[in-house]
Amino acid sequence: MQQKPKGLGKLWRRIRARWLAFKAPGRFLCDSCRYDYRGACNRPERPNATQCDDYEPR
Numbered sequence: 551m552q553q554k555p556k557g558l559g560k561l562w563r564r565i566r567a568r569w570l571a572f573k574a575p576g577r578f579l580c581d582s583c584r585y586d587y588r589g590a591c592n593r594p595e596r597p598n599a600t601q602c603d604d605y606e607p608r
């Protein structure tokens with residue numbers, strides 16, 4: 551199960567996800583996310599998330 555990021559870690563992940571969306575518009579975050587497999591991510595937007603607070607690059 552994923553742990554919820556706290557404080558600045560969560561803010562940093564959000565900024566990084568937005569920056570990636572800006573850098574590569576139309577590309578899904580899940581394609582490069584560490585949690586893109588069953589059991590690690592239960593978000594309904596997987597595998598086509600374009601914004602995600604839990605995004606973590608591989």
Ligand code: SF4
Pocket residue numbers: 579580583584585586587591592593595596597598599602603604605606
């Ligand atoms: S929905 Fe979010 S946490 Fe889940 S795989 Fe996609 S980017 Fe990662």
